[in-house]
Amino acid sequence: MTMQFAGVEFDEAHTAATLRIDKAVYSKPAVLRACYWFGRDLHCRVDEVAECLVVFLSLRVAAPTLDQPRIKPIDDWLSDFFDALLDFQLRVEIQAETATVRELIIAKAFAESGILEDPPPGTFSDPLGSLGIESKGLVRIDTKQPD
Amino acid sequence: MARSFLPLTGFGPSSNAYRLLPFRFRRLKDKSELLVNECGEFIAAPAGTAAQVVRKQLGPTDPLYALLKAKHFIYDDYSSPLLDVLAAKYRTKFDFISGSTKLHIFVVTLRCDHSCHYCQVSRQTVNKGEFDMPKNVASAAVDRMLDTPSQHITLELQGGEPLLAFDTIKYIVSIAKPGAAQRSKELDIVITSNLAFLTDDILEYCREHSIKLSASLDGPESIHNANRPRPTGDSYQVAIEGIKRARRSLGSHQVAALMTTTQLSLQHPIEIVDEYVRQSFHTIFLRPISPYGFAVKSARKTGYEMGAFLEFYQTGLKHILDINRRGYNLVEIYTKILLQKILTPEGTGYVDLQSPCGAGLNVLVYNYDGDVYATDESRMLAEMKDHTFRLGNVLTHDRSQLFTGQAFVDLLQAGCNQSLPGCSDCAYQPYCGADPVYHHATQGDMYGHRAFSGFCKRNMSTIDHVFSLLLTGDEDVQNILWGWVTDRNLAEMRASLPQ
Numbered sequence: 329m330t331m332q333f334a335g336v337e338f339d340e341a342h343t344a345a346t347l348r349i350d351k352a353v354y355s356k357p358a359v360l361r362a363c364y365w366f367g368r369d370l371h372c373r374v375d376e377v378a379e380c381l382v383v384f385l386s387l388r389v390a391a392p393t394l395d396q397p398r399i400k401p402i403d404d405w406l407s408d409f410f411d412a413l414l415d416f417q418l419r420v421e422i423q424a425e426t427a428t429v430r431e432l433i434i435a436k437a438f439a440e441s442g443i444l445e446d447p448p449p450g451t452f453s454d455p456l457g458s459l460g461i462e463s464k465g466l467v468r469i470d471t472k473q474p475d
Numbered sequence: 476m477a478r479s480f481l482p483l484t485g486f487g488p489s490s491n492a493y494r495l496l497p498f499r500f501r502r503l504k505d506k507s508e509l510l511v512n513e514c515g516e517f518i519a520a521p522a523g524t525a526a527q528v529v530r531k532q533l534g535p536t537d538p539l540y541a542l543l544k545a546k547h548f549i550y551d552d553y554s555s556p557l558l559d560v561l562a563a564k565y566r567t568k569f570d571f572i573s574g575s576t577k578l579h580i581f582v583v584t585l586r587c588d589h590s591c592h593y594c595q596v597s598r599q600t601v602n603k604g605e606f607d608m609p610k611n612v613a614s615a616a617v618d619r620m621l622d623t624p625s626q627h628i629t630l631e632l633q634g635g636e637p638l639l640a641f642d643t644i645k646y647i648v649s650i651a652k653p654g655a656a657q658r659s660k661e662l663d664i665v666i667t668s669n670l671a672f673l674t675d676d677i678l679e680y681c682r683e684h685s686i687k688l689s690a691s692l693d694g695p696e697s698i699h700n701a702n703r704p705r706p707t708g709d710s711y712q713v714a715i716e717g718i719k720r721a722r723r724s725l726g727s728h729q730v731a732a733l734m735t736t737t738q739l740s741l742q743h744p745i746e747i748v749d750e751y752v753r754q755s756f757h758t759i760f761l762r763p764i765s766p767y768g769f770a771v772k773s774a775r776k777t778g779y780e781m782g783a784f785l786e787f788y789q790t791g792l793k794h795i796l797d798i799n800r801r802g803y804n805l806v807e808i809y810t811k812i813l814l815q816k817i818l819t820p821e822g823t824g825y826v827d828l829q830s831p832c833g834a835g836l837n838v839l840v841y842n843y844d845g846d847v848y849a850t851d852e853s854r855m856l857a858e859m860k861d862h863t864f865r866l867g868n869v870l871t872h873d874r875s876q877l878f879t880g881q882a883f884v885d886l887l888q889a890g891c892n893q894s895l896p897g898c899s900d901c902a903y904q905p906y907c908g909a910d911p912v913y914h915h916a917t918q919g920d921m922y923g924h925r926a927f928s929g930f931c932k933r934n935m936s937t938i939d940h941v942f943s944l945l946l947t948g949d950e951d952v953q954n955i956l957w958g959w960v961t962d963r964n965l966a967e968m969r970a971s972l973p974q
Contacts, residue, residue: 364897368926411502418529419499419900426497429558433497433513436562437569 333406344386345402349413351379358417359383365412370405385409492531493540493551496561500525501902509942514564515816515905516546519946564820568905571822571829571837574625578826578838580851581616581632581647583608584640585843589669589710591703593737593764607640608843613647615869616841621654622874628655629663631689633851638672641680648684665689667733669703669710670717678724685729688721690714692732692754694740694747702737718754732756736763741783744791752803760808761791763933765852781929785936792940799955804964811959813941816906818960826850828908828934832890835866835883845869847877849886852912864912886911889921897925903938 337346349359356374359381363372366385373384385405389396498512508525510518518524520539527533528549533540535551543549547561585606587594608616620628630651632644648664655662666681667689681688692714693702699711721730732751734740740747744761751759763784788809795807812825826833834849841847845868848854853864864886866877877883889911892898898907913930914923925931944952954968963971 361900364924365926367924414526415500415502416900418525421529422495422498423900425495430497430513433558433561433565436558437565439562 333410336406338402339386341390342401342403343390344384345406347383347385347406347409348377349381349383351376351381354381354413354417355420356381358413358420361416361419362409362412366405366409369400370402493533493535493544493549495529495549496547498548499900499902499904503942503946504939505943505947507946509902510543510548511902511905512547513905514547514561514568514820516564517817518542518546518548519942567820568822571824571833572831574623574627576623576835576837576839577625577627577824578629578631579616579620579623580838580840581608581613581630582634582840582842582854583613583632583637583643583647584635586639587634587636587669588639588671589636589703589705591735593702593735606635606843608643608647608841608845610643610646612841612843612845612869613643614650615845616847617647617651617654619839619841619847619869619874619877620651621658621660626659627661627663629665631665631667633667636669636672637666638668638670638677641672641677645680648686652684663687667691668717669714670721671705671710671713673717673720675724678721681721681729682725686725687729687731688725689731689733690718690721691734692718692750692756693734693737694743695750698739698743698747701739702735715754727755731758733760734762736761736784736787741787744787745794748791748794748798748805752798752805757804758806758808759791759795761788762809765855781932785933788937789940796944796952796955799958799965800951802966804958806959809937810941810956813906813938814945814956814960817938817941817945818957826908827910828906830890830892830904830907830909831887832909832911834864834886834890834910834912835878836887839866839877841869847872849883850912852916856912856916861916863915885921889914889923895922895925897931901935903935906938907934 335348338344356376359374363370363374363383366372369388371384371386371388375382375384385402387399387402389399392399496512498510500508500510502522503509503519506522508520508522510520510525510528518539524539528543533543533549540549544551547557547564550557620630630647632647634640637644644666651664652662664684665687669691670688680686691703693699696711699714700708703710705713718730718732732754734747734751748759763781792807792810795805798805812823812828815821815823816828822829824833824837826838829837834853838850839847840849840851840854842854842857846854846857847866847869848857849864849866856863857865864882866872866880866882872880889895890909892901892904892907892909895909898904898909901907908930910930911921911923914928915921917929918924918927923930941956945956948956951965954972955965958964958968961968
């Protein structure tokens with residue numbers, strides 16, 4: 329069943345759609361990453377207009393061919409695309425919140441290999457260095473939550 | 476450093492919000508979600524869990540909360556992120572990097588009597604001796620091999636058909652064994668052969684030097700003979716006879732078999748698996764054809780879409796699981812490698828599923844002419860006049876030069892899936908690899924676009940399938956899969972369960 333999405337404009341043949349995406353809800357990295365994964369089946373173009381990201385999607389193959397005798401209309405791609413947008417926005421948020429701790433884990437993991445000039449900060453009892461012990465290591469962890 | 480227990484309040488639920496540790500997630504086909512942390516530990520959860528976790532909607536009394544804390548997906552005021560523990564787990568996963576190159580492949584000759592359509596070697600006819608590895612090249616290649624820091628190295632002798640250049644093999648073994656002993660290195664030696672030229676003298680030599688044999692076996696007679704044509708039309712017969720003689724002489728554990736999947740094979744997964752059982756093998760590797768060498772030239776005869784291979788793999792795997800259920804232990808190698816990555820704390824030495832990619836880091840290929848390639852596939856590309864992955868030559872480059880040249884630097888940059896578009900936020904990243912050589916060969920770009928990648932499609936689909944078996948398979952299937960990573964058969968697994 330084809331779902332209806334408010335605010336989406338289609339071309340006459342329903343081979344292309346234009347989506348206006350609120351930047352306050354979805355970040356540009358999330359939109360671009362979602363588009364990346366649809367590259368096999370859809371042409372994607374992203375423009376930035378004021379508070380919106382305008383995403384233009386069109387079918388790569390708009391008419392049946394011997395290789396692709398059945399064409400999935402653009403409408404049917406939209407629910408997958410919106411699911412992907414939600415997922416990639418979450419991924420962007422996870423990465424933003426965990427980037428520093430991830431760096432620290434990796435730095436600690438390979439610290440023994442001798443590639444770092446100083447051991448990274450943080451100990452078992454004070455993993456974030458939050459007890460105020462000043463560290464001069466190469467990697468520091470920022471305990472401040474991302475905005 | 477003195478340590479003491481936290482106060483009692485430290486063991487109760489936290490009243491404050493938790494924080495996230497790095498993790499990735501994926502929606503599964505059954506509408507559930509898979510959450511995978513940086514070290515590859517996973518939690519299968521209902522749809523919407525990732526969003527709940529990220530939006531901090533889980534309360535400390537939620538049953539999932541404790542699991543997420545225990546498996547290092549979140550932490551709160553009363554649980555430090557245990558960074559040292561996470562770091563130790565992470566380091567363990569990357570243990571395959573330590574020691575550097577472990578597998579050293581010597582192409583002792585390009586000569587071969589078979590004319591396989593998909594041949595990855597661009598073979599030469601039997602009497603073209605100029606395509607054998609000369610002694611000075613062999614000697615320098617052994618030096619490069621022994622220069623590797625790894626304490627345990629594998630020397631794989633292949634061709635063409637390596638038994639056609641057995642004097643070269645004997646020369647290489649004669650200098651490699653004492654050289655390894657002198658440096659206190661363990662050395663395994665394997666010959667990859669079609670066994671057509673196996674003699675009693677060769678077997679005696681292999682027995683004396685503990686050399687393993689890896690034979691080609693593509694399936695039952697009709698498939699093997701069609702895939703591997705020989706002037707006398709008897710490639711299957713000579714392979715089977717060779718396997719039997721080798722087992723009698725060396726012992727079954729010293730003889731393995733490897734298959735290649737052609738378009739013809741795709742229609743016969745059951746027959747191919749049954750042939751391996753008929754020949755008393757306990758492992759089989761359902762692997763797709765490589766898009767290199769003659770496989771590109773003869774794509775109409777051998778080529779196929781990855782989707783067709785995945786259907787072949789899943790049908791074959793189902794049959795393999797049924798065979799295990801009936802009491803015969805048969806392990807599918809690719810599935811086992813993935814299971815090791817998913818279920819155990821360790822990585823694997825399988826080059827194609829490593830990140831940083833195993834090319835060069837874990838395998839080096841020394842061609843008959845002394846050229847050094849990052850993988851066997853790189854050498855196949857060179858046979859097609861594409862020398863992108865030629866790292867140098869044993870006669871002119873020492874080990875440090877091989878690893879600091881632009882070819883290797885490029886490989887390494889494109890070979891870390893932790894930072895590749897499409898891979899960096901994929902839930903399966905800890906289980907997968909990068910394979911710049913494959914993407915260069917198929918897309919003309921080492922980085923590659925994952926939406927168009929057969930490598931990505933194969934691994935996403937295969938890992939999806941393995942998870943579906945792990946999470947929803949019946950008790951026997953789960954025991955069989957766990958048995959593959961713990962080296963126990965189904966009967967042993969059943970016996971180990973609490974009554």
